[in-house]
Amino acid sequence: MLTKPPKPCFFSYFFSLFTILATPLAWAQSENAAFNPVLDDTFTIRLGASFEQVDTQAAKFDPAQGVGADIDLEQLGLDDNDVSLFLNARWRFSERWHLGLSYYGTDRSGSRTVDREIRFGELVVPIDGVVNTSFSADIYVLDLGYSFFKTSRAEFGARFGVHLADLDVALSGRGNIGQSDVNLGTASADTLAPLPNIGLFGLYALTPKLAVSGMLGYFSLDYQEYDGEVTVASAALDYRLTDTFGLGLGYSLLDFNLDVDEDIFDEHYEFEFNGPVVYLSAGF
Known part of the structure; x- marks a missing residue:
């Protein structure tokens, strides 16, 4: 099995981090209050958990030998469901x-005996070989x-953002050659790629x-490599328990497709996160 250094557990610090972020100036309110404080808040923080259904494909191939076939990583043992940190902050x-x-974000690993040949970069795993797989993705969005x-109870507008994707895929294999395992x-394959985004x-x-x-x-976008x-896409229902603190339920979708031209091997990443989110919110 592939081993990876342990990552910090976000959830063990969930409530302390939420308190640190939300407490300063929590009593400060606008002089001309809107119908709902969410339309008045200078700072808004949402912190919770995202329950994602994940679909991931990747390829690493030598373009001189043709286009490589995408590998469905969930078919190599990765769980197609994940729970990760949900974070959203806004400064008005x-x-x-x-x-x-x-x-x-997502960070998963798994293992599977394969029923077809797997090629990823220089790695070739024959039929009935065992493939160990890991995939991690951290997506940061600034918009x-x-x-x-804008009125006292509604607003509608446009946004321009940049997605910074930190992606990492690793495969290892074992197979029988003759009588030996x-x-x-x-x-x-790994990359750190910026992709802009515009929307409403x-x-x-x-x-x-x-x-x-x-x-x-x-x-x-098609730029350099x-x-x-x-x-x-996202939708959320936010309920304020007080003028400052609340809780919410939402749904989010991220569909990401990226080709990277490298010196020797080209890489392809394709994944989709979608699912419900639950969170605590604070506005002040």
């Missing part, structure tokens, strides 16, 4: 402008939004405590 620095930060329409080696967002206060929000974005596209 003027009446109509805001700056946002979000995070998506700037402008509200074209042989270690076939390891192959990996909206928010509507149903009551003084309950608000619904949504966002949709897309962008395609990167050729990719990203689609994002």
